[in-house]
Amino acid sequence: TDFLCSSALVYVMLSCTFRYGRDDMDVLGMAFRRDIFLSSRQVYPPLQDKERSIHTKVQEKILRKLGDNAYPFFFEFPDNLPCSVCLHPGPTDVGKVNIIIINIQSSVRLAIRKIQYALDKGGAAPSAETTCEFIMSDKPLHMRVSLEKETYYHGEEINISVDIGNSSNRNMKDLSVSVEQVTNVVLYSNDKYIKTVAYEETTDTVPSGTSLKKVYTLCPLLDNNRERLGLALDGKLKHEDTNLASSICSQENTTSAFPLKNVMFNSMCYYLLAIYK
Numbered sequence: 184t185d186f187l188c189s190s191a192l193v194y195v196m197l198s199c200t201f202r203y204g205r206d207d208m209d210v211l212g213m214a215f216r217r218d219i220f221l222s223s224r225q226v227y228p229p230l231q232d233k234e235r236s237i238h239t240k241v242q243e244k245i246l247r248k249l250g251d252n253a254y255p256f257f258f259e260f261p262d263n264l265p266c267s268v269c270l271h272p273g274p275t276d277v278g279k280v281n282i283i284i285i286n287i288q289s290s291v292r293l294a295i296r297k298i299q300y301a302l303d304k305g306g307a308a309p310s311a312e313t314t315c316e317f318i319m320s321d322k323p324l325h326m327r328v329s330l331e332k333e334t335y336y337h338g339e340e341i342n343i344s345v346d347i348g349n350s351s352n353r354n355m356k357d358l359s360v361s362v363e364q365v366t367n368v369v370l371y372s373n374d375k376y377i378k379t380v381a382y383e384e385t386t387d388t389v390p391s392g393t394s395l396k397k398v399y400t401l402c403p404l405l406d407n408n409r410e411r412l413g414l415a416l417d418g419k420l421k422h423e424d425t426n427l428a429s430s431i432c433s434q435e436n437t438t439s440a441f442p443l444k445n446v447m448f449n450s451m452c453y454y455l456l457a458i459y460k
Contacts, residue, residue, distance in 0.1 A: 199297075325348045362454070404427075
């Protein structure tokens with residue numbers, strides 16, 4: 184309190200920063216980082232936050248304990264601000280460590296994590312189908328793959344319905360299904376990382392003139408991929424509550440003052456593959 188004289192001003196800054204590579208890679212004064220979002224707020228003298236009618240439970244406890252010496256503040260994240268994602272590099276990706284860090288910059292530096300939740304909209308279940316024609320075969324092979332829903336949460340099993348109609352003269356064997364994580368880094372580089380996070384290879388066969396209908400179950404988990412490199416994670420590997428990075432959900436037609444094009448340095452999605460031999 185002695186330090187905060189009547190003319191002193193105390194600000195807190197919230198910054199969202201993208202970094203590509205390590206700190207020691209910065210050369211000739213050029214830093215491979217970009218401040219995606221900056222916001223500052225005056226904490227002392229208090230403007231409006233202390234008189235705000237709604238406080239969090241933690242703020243209420245601190246206000247009761249410290250009384251007039253406590254100055255709460257609030258930050259609001261803009262729409263489309265990216266989540267905290269860290270790309271765990273592979274053995275050939277020397278220096279290609281990129282991470283999104285959100286900091287509260289003051290005399291105390293505090294890193295916080297931003298995550299997003301997707302609501303289950305209950306839309307049409309995704310499906311895909313293909314027809315393959317072979318040389319020396321008059322009739323094709325038709326395969327259809329479908330899911331129960333579009334959005335899955337971490338730790339939730341994915342039931343994959345496979346329907347194969349083999350009208351060709353070839354025998355199909357060794358069907359495999361997998362889930363692949365696809366990460367595109369478009370800032371400072373055009374790197375693309377494709378990593379299989381769940382895989383099952385079967386001995387199912389589809390002889391000529393027969394069909395197959397079966398449901399396969401996959402469950403992509405970080406625990407099953409912890410030793411693999413090149414994965415994108417929600418946060419850092421050392422965090423106990425870290426998961427595989429979520430698919431990026433964005434509002435393409437948003438009217439927010441924070442455009443989507445300003446934050447698209449990473450794109451994250453997952454693909455389902457069904458392959459036969």
